[in-house]
Amino acid sequence: MSDLFGELREKFRAQILRLEAGDPPVITLKREGFLEVVKFLKEQGYNHLIDLCGVDYLNFKPEKKEERFEVVYHLYSIERRELIRLKVPIPESDCWQYSLTPFWKTANWFERECYDMFGIKFKGHPDLRRILMPDDWVGYPLRKDYPLELDEEREWKVYKELKERARSS
Amino acid sequence: MEFSSQSLYAIIITAVSALVLLLVSLFHVAYLTYAERKIIARIQQRLGPNRVGPRGILQPIADVLKLIHKEDIIPSGVDRPVFAIAPLVSLVCAGTGLALIPLWQNFVLSNFNVGLLFILALSSLSAYGVILSGWASNSRYALLGGLRASAQVISYEIAMSLSLLSVVLMAGSFNLQDIVKAQLESPYKVYLIPQIIAFFIFWVSALAETNRVPFDLPEAETELVAGYFVEYSGIRFALFYLAEYFGMVVMSALAVTCFLGGYAGPFEIPGIPFFWFLIKLYFLLFIYIWIRATLPRYRYDQLMGLGWKILIPLGLVNLFMTALLKLLL
Amino acid sequence: MGLSLVEVNSKQRGASSFDEPFYINMGPQHPSTHGVLRLFLELDGETIINCDPKIGYLHRGVEKLAETLNYNQTIVLSDRLDYIASCANNTAFCLAFEKLFGLQVPRRARILRTIVNEMARISSHLLWLATHALDIGAMTVFLYCFRDREWLLNIFEKICGARLTHSYVRVGGVRQDFTLEIIEDLYKFTEVFPERVLEYETLIDVNRIWLERTKNIAVVSAEEAISLGLTGPVLRGSGVPYDVRKFRPYDAYDEVEFEVPIGKNGDVYDRYRVRMEELRQSNKIIRQCLEKLSETEGEPVLPENAPDLLIPERVREPEPKPHPKKGFIFTGKEVPVVPPGEAFASIESPKGELAVYVVSDGTNKPWRLRIRTPSFVHISALPELAKGHMIADLIAIIGTLDVVLGDSDR
Numbered sequence: 001m002s003d004l005f006g007e008l009r010e011k012f013r014a015q016i017l018r019l020e021a022g023d024p025p026v027i028t029l030k031r032e033g034f035l036e037v038v039k040f041l042k043e044q045g046y047n048h049l050i051d052l053c054g055v056d057y058l059n060f061k062p063e064k065k066e067e068r069f070e071v072v073y074h075l076y077s078i079e080r081r082e083l084i085r086l087k088v089p090i091p092e093s094d095c096w097q098y099s100l101t102p103f104w105k106t107a108n109w110f111e112r113e114c115y116d117m118f119g120i121k122f123k124g125h126p127d128l129r130r131i132l133m134p135d136d137w138v139g140y141p142l143r144k145d146y147p148l149e150l151d152e153e154r155e156w157k158v159y160k161e162l163k164e165r166a167r168s169s
Numbered sequence: 170m171e172f173s174s175q176s177l178y179a180i181i182i183t184a185v186s187a188l189v190l191l192l193v194s195l196f197h198v199a200y201l202t203y204a205e206r207k208i209i210a211r212i213q214q215r216l217g218p219n220r221v222g223p224r225g226i227l228q229p230i231a232d233v234l235k236l237i238h239k240e241d242i243i244p245s246g247v248d249r250p251v252f253a254i255a256p257l258v259s260l261v262c263a264g265t266g267l268a269l270i271p272l273w274q275n276f277v278l279s280n281f282n283v284g285l286l287f288i289l290a291l292s293s294l295s296a297y298g299v300i301l302s303g304w305a306s307n308s309r310y311a312l313l314g315g316l317r318a319s320a321q322v323i324s325y326e327i328a329m330s331l332s333l334l335s336v337v338l339m340a341g342s343f344n345l346q347d348i349v350k351a352q353l354e355s356p357y358k359v360y361l362i363p364q365i366i367a368f369f370i371f372w373v374s375a376l377a378e379t380n381r382v383p384f385d386l387p388e389a390e391t392e393l394v395a396g397y398f399v400e401y402s403g404i405r406f407a408l409f410y411l412a413e414y415f416g417m418v419v420m421s422a423l424a425v426t427c428f429l430g431g432y433a434g435p436f437e438i439p440g441i442p443f444f445w446f447l448i449k450l451y452f453l454l455f456i457y458i459w460i461r462a463t464l465p466r467y468r469y470d471q472l473m474g475l476g477w478k479i480l481i482p483l484g485l486v487n488l489f490m491t492a493l494l495k496l497l498l
Numbered sequence: 499m500g501l502s503l504v505e506v507n508s509k510q511r512g513a514s515s516f517d518e519p520f521y522i523n524m525g526p527q528h529p530s531t532h533g534v535l536r537l538f539l540e541l542d543g544e545t546i547i548n549c550d551p552k553i554g555y556l557h558r559g560v561e562k563l564a565e566t567l568n569y570n571q572t573i574v575l576s577d578r579l580d581y582i583a584s585c586a587n588n589t590a591f592c593l594a595f596e597k598l599f600g601l602q603v604p605r606r607a608r609i610l611r612t613i614v615n616e617m618a619r620i621s622s623h624l625l626w627l628a629t630h631a632l633d634i635g636a637m638t639v640f641l642y643c644f645r646d647r648e649w650l651l652n653i654f655e656k657i658c659g660a661r662l663t664h665s666y667v668r669v670g671g672v673r674q675d676f677t678l679e680i681i682e683d684l685y686k687f688t689e690v691f692p693e694r695v696l697e698y699e700t701l702i703d704v705n706r707i708w709l710e711r712t713k714n715i716a717v718v719s720a721e722e723a724i725s726l727g728l729t730g731p732v733l734r735g736s737g738v739p740y741d742v743r744k745f746r747p748y749d750a751y752d753e754v755e756f757e758v759p760i761g762k763n764g765d766v767y768d769r770y771r772v773r774m775e776e777l778r779q780s781n782k783i784i785r786q787c788l789e790k791l792s793e794t795e796g797e798p799v800l801p802e803n804a805p806d807l808l809i810p811e812r813v814r815e816p817e818p819k820p821h822p823k824k825g826f827i828f829t830g831k832e833v834p835v836v837p838p839g840e841a842f843a844s845i846e847s848p849k850g851e852l853a854v855y856v857v858s859d860g861t862n863k864p865w866r867l868r869i870r871t872p873s874f875v876h877i878s879a880l881p882e883l884a885k886g887h888m889i890a891d892l893i894a895i896i897g898t899l900d901v902v903l904g905d906s907d908r
Contacts, residue, residue: 062838106727109878132554213641466635
């Protein structure tokens with residue numbers, strides 16, 4: 001693990017924000033140049049993308065985060081049996097991230113879900129649309145400023161129509 | 170033409186016996202569903218219907234009452250006249266065949282010379298019911314079911330005709346009564362022994378003709394939901410089921426007639442004229458049910474492959490061999 | 499495509515010319531899509547040109563809900579993910595929370611967890627075999643499998659009172675110990691079960707139609723499978739021996755001996771073989787764990803420092819030494835129960851790798867709870883696998899991926 005860190009530090013000095021050893025080790029990366037680091041890691045044997053998800057750090061108390069969003073990746077090397085976590089902070093005003101679909105086909109749906117839930121766009125994604133929510137849904141449900149229960153006028157319009165139709169008949 | 174009293178008498182006799190035959194066969198079909206549910210339940214280690222009457226014996230009657238009382242839904246967008254008539258086409262074509270089967274030496278409703286051909290023609294026609302219902306429903310699942318049915322019936326019809334042709338060749342007649350008689354005069358007594366290959370082909374094709382497992386592709390409930398009758402409800406739905414079970418009975422009766430020596434048995438049982446015929450029929454119907462409980466379903470292209478690559482060449486070879494032997498002996 | 503539930507796709511209407519492909523909408527109400535999976539199929543005859551799975555019909559927003567519940571309450575939500583093997587989901591959640599809290603699980607609790615996990619695996623695989631066989635058309639296997647699953651569910655009922663949504667695993671351990679009756683029942687079950695597996699195999703294993711329907715269908719190479727993110731028996735069917743129980747052992751899996759069966763060709767048949775072999779291995783694991791249970795007789799199943807069912811937001815810290823008369827004296831200093839930080843745990847659920855990533859902000863509720871479910875990933879692989887196959891094969895493929903829509907939609 002330490003030699004991987006050494007190599008990363010040497011090669012991608014500009015892209016890496018933070019390296020934390022631990023279980024699992026965490027690498028915080030800048031968005032720019034992110035794809036190169038992932039490519040390098042994949043060559044190093046981290047071939048299994050376990051998970052990809054977004055986290056919203058709006059008003060997160062314990063720690064001051066510079067950016068609102070973070071995209072978190074969990075990579076696993078099946079040969080070396082090692083897990084690492086990658087984090088990429090994403091600013092709210094410029095809300096996009098590079099897509100991993102060229103490297104893993106499974107990233108396709110993970111990124112669609114992340115877009116659906118957080119509104120983070122993925123550059124290079126072949127088919128970025130909503131996945132769990134209906135296509136005409138307004139808002140991104142897993143953002144911290146999205147309420148748990150919507151008030152009546154903000155309800156999904158199809159649902160409103162159905163309700164009205166049921167009432168009138 | 171003038172009706173003499175004798176011909177009037179003959180007409181009445183025929184009408185009465187036709188009615189009796191219809192009622193008896195309807196009874197058989199109703200209890201075939203009960204038998205199927207019971208036997209499959211036994212095979213699958215459960216009880217089966219046991220609520221209506223002792224041991225659920227009245228279940229078929231309850232089912233019929235329920236289906237008659239149900240609303241007959243005709244969805245919007247269907248081709249109404251065709252939609253309404255398709256189940257009847259299926260049922261009539263499947264059921265009429267029974268009139269030609271010699272149930273007993275002295276009992277055959279309509280004994281005419283091309284009986285076998287007539288039954289084959291009817292069973293091909295019954296595919297029309299399926300295709301028409303698939304088309305008229307204006308539903309994609311039903312259409313796919315109808316397509317599968319037409320392809321299946323066309324390819325298996327050939328194999329079935331080839332297998333029956335060998336029987337015709339041996340008996341020298343298309344008349345079903347004559348075929349039974351020829352069997353009894355032959356040294357084997359039943360055509361099952363010399364024509365075992367033909368019987369195998371016939372049986373597989375019969376399964377396919379009646380859309381039974383493992384060839385129930387047109388109605389494959391896990392793929393096409395219910396295939397061609399997905400849009401039907403109530404009594405029309407019941408008619409399709411009736412047609413399927415009539416088809417089973419007719420095919421089994423045909424197999425009994427052509428391969429198992431018809432009404433003849435190893436010894437005569439006084440007082441019960443149809444005994445041997447019914448025993449053989451029930452045995453074949455049991456095999457139908459047994460297969461349903463055991464086998465998975467074929468895939469569309471595998472089914473076609475089986476029909477065209479195995480059964481039809483086999484049937485041709487069998488027919489050729491039969492002709493050759495008949496020529497030599 | 500498919501803007502809403504009410505609207506019919508405009509492409510579907512008015513397909514007049516003959517060379518246009520045939521569109522069919524499979525699901526969300528369809529007998530063999532195992533729930534509310536909707537597949538938008540583009541067909542050429544019966545061959546699938548394109549397949550677009552649409553999920554979300556069972557989306558209950560578990561991740562959002564979890565942010566408003568405290569840690570122990572989220573375990574009840576986890577039952578509803580993969581409702582066929584709820585103990586596995588409970589375990590994944592608890593493992594992540596324990597890592598976050600820094601809890602040590604007592605050995606007996608770990609063994610008990612292993613047992614219920616393997617029971618969940620058997621019950622899930624039995625249900626899979628039943629429905630997979632039924633989809634392909636063999637209806638007798640269905641009822642044979644349900645007979646034995648019934649037995650297992652009765653044991654579950656004795657263990658925790660529930661048959662489907664167990665919530666048996668708790669943060670720190672398990673809810674209660676096994677009684678002697680349960681252990682006896684399990685001994686009986688494990689003795690009979692291998693024969694039962696053989697019984698299912700005799701029903702379909704040498705059946706020619708079964709072989710024709712499953713061999714060389716939906717072949718996935720090892721590399722392709724990893725790229726598609728497939729895990730669990732589906733990945734192992736392609737010959738990759740990746741099993742979280744072996745690679746990152748949790749609970750008592752490092753104490754028991756078992757093999758990880760792998761396939762060769764990566765087709766539907768190999769995955770079927772892998773799962774059948776897993777049934778036997780699970781049985782073996784339960785057997786070994788039962789013997790270990792007698793070694794740990796009487797030990798606690800929940801550590802003393804396990805959090806209360808209702809975790810308070812903060813607790814006051816007592817003085818280090820108790821006062822001789824007044825008991826504890828509170829100094830007034832408040833400490834959070836849950837340390838801020840993040841934790842990741844993954845387990846080998848019956849369907850595949852189930853991973854939970856939890857971020858804590860120090861309160862009693864998770865800041866973010868991310869669940870990576872195997873079914874979600876497996877459905878995402880469906881278009882790749884189904885392309886070029888026929889509708890009947892699609893049914894077999896959905897069956898072989900073993901998807902549960904509650905698991906995929908969350």
